[in-house]
Structures are given as C-alpha cells and as structure tokens.
Amino acid sequence: MKFLDEYRDEALATKVVDEIRRTVTKPWVLMEVCGGQTHAIVKYGIDRLLPEEVELVHGPGCPVCVTSLEMIDKAHAIAQRPDVIFCSFGDMLRVPGSDVDLLVLKSRGADIRVVYSPIDCLKIARANPDKKVVFFAIGFETTAPANAMSVWQARQQEIKNFSILVSHVLVPPSIASILQSPLNRVQGFLGPGHVCTIMGYREYEPIAERFRVPIVITGFEPIDILQGALMAIQQLEAGTHEVQNQYARVVQRDGNRVAQDLVNKVFEVCDRKWRGVGSIPKSGYKLRYEFHEHDAERLFNVKEIDTQESSTCISGLVLRGVKKPHDCPAFGKQCTPEHPLGATMVSAEGACAAYYVYGRHLEAKNGGRSSGDADRTSSSLTAEVA
Amino acid sequence: MGKANFGGIVKQVCLEYTPEAKVDDYVLVHVGFALSTIDEAEAARTYELLKEMSQLQELEVPEIREAMSGGP
C-alpha cells in the first residue's frame, strides 16, 4: 500500500534514530498521547531504539481504558434489561466493571452485540422494533463524528428505538491535567494524529504556550513516531515550545470542518470522569438536549452505582505516565488479557495489554513470547476509495 | 456511502465527512467513516526529506506488514 510501507522502512528508521542520537544532549521524557501510538511503540520496540536519554511514557489515549467504572456499571445495568439489545465495539466486552464484564452478561443471556460501526445499530433497531437498541458510545474526538452521525440519522429516519450511552472524552483537557499534576514528568508530547484529523491542532497551541511544552502532532507508523520524537527533541534541545505537525499528510491545522459541524450539532462539552484519573472539567461530550430521546442515560434513568475498583490495579498511574505496567505487582501474574484486573490490560491500545502481548512480562526470565492476539491492531485503517 | 479497498478487502465506508474524496484517493477510515483524504504529495515530500536527512544511501526493500495504522 502506498505511503505505508515507506513509513515502516527499517533503513530509514535507523537514520532517524541516528539523527536523534546526534541531537540529544540530556535526558528528556516524552509522552505519546494516543493508545494507537502506544501499541505501535511496543509492537515495533521503538522505545528501545531510542537513546537512553529519551524516555517514552504512555498517555491516557486508550478510549476503552479511560471509560469510567461508573459508566461501565451503567452499561451493565442497561444491557441486562430484557427489552434491550446492547451494542458495543468489541474491545468493551472484556472490560471489568465492579462485578463482571459484558461477556459474562452475554453468556447469562443478555442480548449484547459487537458492531463495527455505530451506524450498524440503526439496522438492528429497524429490524427489532419491539426492542430498545443502545450503543455504548465511547471514544475520543476521532470516534465522535461516527457516533454523532448515528444519532443524526436516527433522528432523520425517525428510528425511535435507538439511543446511545455517551462516554466521550477529549484529549486537550487531559493533557493539561497531566501537566498540572505535581507528579508530572512529561516534557514534550507526541500529539494524537487521528484526534487532530478531526479537530485540527489550534486548541493545542495555548497548551504548548502556557506549559512551555513542545507538542508534535504525530502519526502511527514507526517512521512517524520516530520523526515525531526527533522533532520534539529538537525543540527541547533548542528550548522552544511550539505545536508542530509531523502528520501533515493526514492532519490540517483546522481539522475536518464538516465532521466538527455535525459533532457540534449533536454533542456539547461537559465535565467527564476518567477511569483511574478522576473528573476533569470540560473533558467530554454529552448529547445536546435536542437529542434527549436518543440519550440512553436519560431513557433508562440508571441510578448512581456504588463502584468498586480492584485494589491492586495501578492503571490510574499508568494512564498518567507516572508508572509503567511492569511496575505493577499484578502485571502478567494475576492480571493478564484473559483475566484483566484493570482496563489498561483489556484493550490492544492499553499500555498493560501492549506490554503483555509483546512479551515484556517474560523478559526478566528468558525473553520468550507470550500468547495473545499479537496482530490485533487498533481500529483506524488506510483504504483506497474504490 | 462508498466502497473502499483495504489492501484487498472491499468494505462500505461513509464518505459524508470527506466530500473531496475521489476514486483512487487514499483515505483514513475509522469505525466505517472516512475521516481524511491522504495528501500523497505531502506524504512523498516528508519521506524524501527524511531520506535526505543523512547522506543518501541505497534503501533496503521495506519490510511489509499488514496495512493498518492505529489510534483512537
């Protein structure tokens, strides 16, 4: 595929790494924001190609991982109702709630279906007029246009038995919250390329200015990530703090205005609780009131649920880049992708799962490889219009 | 809706958000929606710049992996 193989070229990767070595004079900590980047970094061992001065820490950009326990428990309460068909992206099925996960509920008879796109739910709703079809609308800005379109089309096609349980999160407030924390070690960011495909990167400019951190909007291939790191390190060494765009073949400064328009018609910004991190002001989307007939939270009026997080799991610290998965005593022992204790072990984009799938829990012993779906990568793909 | 070819597998994709996309364009697709058309000239430019970064050397045949990129 065009401009994909090129961005995985090992000889070129070596050159970029050499350039990083030539540039770096002191230690720097960079955070990649997006879970897709985390996955690629661990998969290709990019963190190990870098000189030891450069540390990559993994950010909160795995949508499955940051969906709050309260929201997961709400999803479980809705999914168990006999009048409901509950639809979700596959990743969510194994995320542990306070009690069980969606897969267990499914085995107990709940009608839970995995969909590829929220639009698929409209078909299910039309085919099952006597049921209420609920889609678990999680994700970052990247997924918001798809979820907005599902509600928009439901409204236009008068599909009344379709609603979404919204748990959308936004990247810029989470970056700001990491930078404000007294525990923060991050000095530069590899910005989330797909989020910025939608939103552009204007909103990152005041963050770079205020916290004096370079932010390089970065793609997802090995060469992209290495070049993003090089650009961030060049800025750090030079003492600048600008927003730069490494991923210019996809991202424009203004983003995708057509998508933003529909997102803004359907959603509005709200405070949002992040799993492991806590509540962050103005860090999420909720449905606008005009669409309340498609708002599962209102329709099902689920009461606040008393939630119980695993006491051993340190995923909150992992998500903020304070700790690495192998710092967790349960990593690869009580906690594996088959029996996850925390959400960062569930999704392929979660740091714990990425470390496990690529065998990093075995390395202290003999460097062997783990089982697991090593080739499972995340959900954005390049395609050719046919 | 339109059709998009994912390295051999053809799927229905919503092109509502990429009105500029033409047949044979490369697009970034997420959960069934095309989100951006890929600027091939820009892709080539970045690639050339990187190649020239150090002294030019013959490039090895690139290792080919599955056609996916990640990310929320």
Ligand code: SF4
């Ligand atoms: S390894 Fe498991 S228990 Fe430990 S932080 Fe990761 S998800 Fe939580």
